[in-house]
Amino acid sequence: MFKVKTALATALCALALSAPAFASHCPVDAKSIDAALTKMELSDEVKAEVQALRDEGMKQHEAGKHHDAEKTLAQAMRMLLDSVSM
Numbered sequence: 001m002f003k004v005k006t007a008l009a010t011a012l013c014a015l016a017l018s019a020p021a022f023a024s025h026c027p028v029d030a031k032s033i034d035a036a037l038t039k040m041e042l043s044d045e046v047k048a049e050v051q052a053l054r055d056e057g058m059k060q061h062e063a064g065k066h067h068d069a070e071k072t073l074a075q076a077m078r079m080l081l082d083s084v085s086m
């Protein structure tokens with residue numbers, strides 16, 4: 001659990017610092033979200049919401065809207081982080 005949280009926090013940090021020009025950044029974020037979804041114990045509600053944000057983010061990525069995609073993916077990661085802060 002701790003490792004997942006650290007990975008997410010790191011990804012979120014990198015996201016905040018990186019220029020949104022990296023098209024390959026979105027799939028990396030989506031992957032860390034996927035990993036978190038399988039490793040973390042989440043309520044169905046949170047899981048569904050994170051999954052929806054993740055899918056939307058990848059759709060935006062595929063449409064070439066990487067900045068929007070990163071914002072959406074960041075939202076999903078923040079939600080994951082919030083759900084483990086205890």
Ligand SMILES: [Cu+2]
Binds near residue numbers: 024026061065
């Ligand atoms: Cu992208």
